[in-house]
Amino acid sequence: MLPNGWEWCKLEDIVSFGGGKTPAMDNKEYWHNGNHLWVTSKDMKCSHITNSLMKITDKALEIMTIYERGTLLVVTRSGILRHTLPISILETPATVNQDLKAISPHIKDLSEYLYIVIKANEHFILKEYHKDGTTVDSIDFDKFKCLPIPLAPITEQRRIIAETKHWFTLIEQINQDKSDLQTIINQIKNKILSLAIHGKLVPQDPNDEPASELLKRINPKAEITCDNAQYRKIPKNWCACKLVDICSFLSRGKSPKYSEEDKTYPVFAQKCNLKDGGVSLEQAKFLDPSTINKWNEVYKLQTGDILVNSTGTGTVGRTRLFNTNCLGNYPFVVPDSHVSVVRVLKSICPQYVYAYISSDSIQRYMEENLAGSTNQKELYIGVLENMHIFLPPLAEQYRIVAKIEKLFSSLNNIQKALEV
Structure with missing residues (x-):
């Protein structure tokens, strides 16, 4: 049951789809001094595109399609599909390789809203639209085109986008803080080992x-x-x-x-x-x-x-x-x-x-x-x-090991808690 003013539709009803290819890698006319971005599945990192993109030439562009800013890119064929559905929105015009599909909304304002809907359905898509019998993980694109989209009024879409961005920002900050804490924990472990091998972790016993x-x-x-x-x-x-x-x-x-x-x-x-x-x-x-x-x-x-x-x-x-x-x-x-x-x-x-x-x-x-x-x-x-x-003396060797294990156990518990 949708709220008043909302409507169900299929993804294919409100967008057009495109694809890409890989120009011949041994043809210098396609690659030398290129200036058009070319995105591959390896460039798609869950929810963003890497900055280190290859570029194709004007000559290569003759056999390619360049997609405008605001186009959604979705990986539909790649080993990285096992755990996540990489999807992102182009910030600058670019071409793509054969592992990606370009989704161009008929109304450009729909891009961010569709990104949220598709991302929210990530697990459903990976599970229900998985294409069997392929050598690499693939999505059945015919099924994907029919993904049900709960279409909200444009003003509500904007409110949803604003609220989602707010929470995404908080989540990204939390993830960054967790990453920073993981780094600090590893640094502490290294410091513990350094103290241990220099006789500074446990007291010496003259006996x-x-x-x-x-x-x-x-x-x-x-x-x-x-x-x-x-x-x-x-x-x-x-x-x-x-x-x-x-x-x-x-x-x-x-x-x-x-x-x-x-x-x-x-x-x-x-x-x-x-x-x-x-x-x-x-x-x-x-x-x-x-x-x-x-x-x-x-x-x-x-x-x-x-x-x-x-x-x-x-x-x-x-x-x-x-x-x-x-x-x-x-x-x-x-x-x-x-x-x-x-x-x-x-x-x-x-x-x-x-x-x-x-x-x-x-x-x-x-x-x-x-x-x-x-x-x-x-x-x-x-x-x-x-x-x-x-x-160290043998007895101290064992005291050092016991201290390391105790300290590492506490740090490992913190690391496990960060993974939740």
Whole structure:
């Protein structure tokens, strides 16, 4: 039931539709020194258009349509349709590619009102108008053209637009505040790790066995540094040594032969070190069973192993702590050659070493010592072996880890609350 003065109509009754295409990318006549904006699905970011648009030439415009300011653009075919329906209103004239539809209201004043109506029906459109049998997410455009539109009187449309803009502004401010707070939380976490690895997070206990004595006992061959001027700022009972000196295993994985059929033995790859934290074998490939004998027992990942992505711009240096809980029913998992494994000696707390390697200063150290080309950065195992680590007494290592976990737990609760 609509209010008095309102009417139902179909979208196609009050607009005209248009589309676009991609001019041949190898034709310089279409692209060189272009001055007409060209919008693609990748430029559509939920409710706005990016500023970094490509431009086509007058020559390309001969085979294209340019849409005027106030035209609505809707993505109807793209992988980004899974969660949102990207839609925006053109601020300046532009052309579009084949993944977008242009909606030109017969009355220009309808643009903002139609934007609100379509945005309000986003979930309905994605669910009910989804086109099955396509390789990418698509909207059945014939159905979309018949979207029911509750058409309000023009004066009421203006009031609705004004009120909606007011609330949209508040929502955008809240989202920005949440984003700013997320940034601050990450900065606090980095500061906590920095304090931890410099002996400033928990008080020292003079009765603790000095780290140098611990290291002599577990690795008599270790090169221990206590009085070097570079390390004088660390607490008295701490010492500095190389990472390799406190490890029972420090190595990259191997290049596996994969099986397309057998799903018994997963291989841990960089994508298993999840971007948002933790590890998962959901995206793991599987080892050819005939090659199992080539993998020594030492390569089977253990709880407490520290896994470091060691190739690839954007992922190299990502560090996660492994736990066999993620194996489920798998008997074991081995790392591929793009992941380095840091397995510390039994008398060293792996969670402390994980926190150390995760800290900003050590992440910078790894980044500054990468090798390879821009597109394929490499973290050689020697960089990890020679990494200097500030080692506290064993008891303090565990006190530090307990404090980090307590503080991070409180910060994580705040982050979860921000996601609601």
